[in-house]
Amino acid sequence: MSKPKNIALGVLIGSIGTVGVAALGGIAYVYSGGYNVAATEPHAPTVRWALDTSYQNSVQTRSDAIEAPADFAPEMVEAGGSRYAEMCAHCHGAPGAEPAGWSRGMRPEPPILWHAASEWDSQEVFWLVKNGVKMSGMPAFGPDHDDAAIWEITAFVKELPGMQPETYESLTAGAGGHGNSTTTHTE
Numbered sequence: 001m002s003k004p005k006n007i008a009l010g011v012l013i014g015s016i017g018t019v020g021v022a023a024l025g026g027i028a029y030v031y032s033g034g035y036n037v038a039a040t041e042p043h044a045p046t047v048r049w050a051l052d053t054s055y056q057n058s059v060q061t062r063s064d065a066i067e068a069p070a071d072f073a074p075e076m077v078e079a080g081g082s083r084y085a086e087m088c089a090h091c092h093g094a095p096g097a098e099p100a101g102w103s104r105g106m107r108p109e110p111p112i113l114w115h116a117a118s119e120w121d122s123q124e125v126f127w128l129v130k131n132g133v134k135m136s137g138m139p140a141f142g143p144d145h146d147d148a149a150i151w152e153i154t155a156f157v158k159e160l161p162g163m164q165p166e167t168y169e170s171l172t173a174g175a176g177g178h179g180n181s182t183t184t185h186t187e
Ligand code: HEC
Pocket: 055, 083, 084, 087, 088, 089, 091, 092, 103, 106, 107, 108, 109, 110, 111, 116, 117, 119, 120, 125, 128, 129, 133, 136, 137, 138, 139, 141, 153, 157
């Protein structure tokens, strides 16, 4: 065998060996229980970075083909408001209403949506609400809500940034009771 071929073979075997040792190390770490999964501890910065980046890019890519309505009728915003008060406000808060205390113990902590909603396009909010987010506690509402209901929720969420507590109160006045509930799920 010629010299350059020997060197190339050596490099190849060395690389495979290194990757193998790293993979075994990773598997051993997973089995050892070394990573602290307690929600009281924040993620290690590299883990947080990997999760955040996959989260944002995944939602962006997967929602790209969804066509959002050009605008949302006031009735849609109102219907979405009742749904939001029933299904979302305890985790994400609302104008004039703090989220439930227990939701602050979640990791990641559910973002306060009247700040965060402006960072996501309508089709991204729709995708998030329909599909949820793995390993985060954000539920998928698609399995028991049709697309029309999810667009209503989206319409309301897009109105949230800058909404005054009085507006929220009037939009959601009928929420919480059973008589005025417009959710399609059965309990
Ligand atoms: C049990 C708590 C919980 C409930 C209920 C919940 N969410 Fe979430 N939601 C989360 C968490 C946690 C995240 C953050 C996901 C992450 O960062 O990986 C999130 C993320 C989001 C995001 C993206 C915000 C951002 O900047 O990351 C939107 C939009 C959203 N939720 C909308 C809703 C709507 C609308 C509802 C009601 C239909 C709802 N959520 C119900 C926990 C919840």
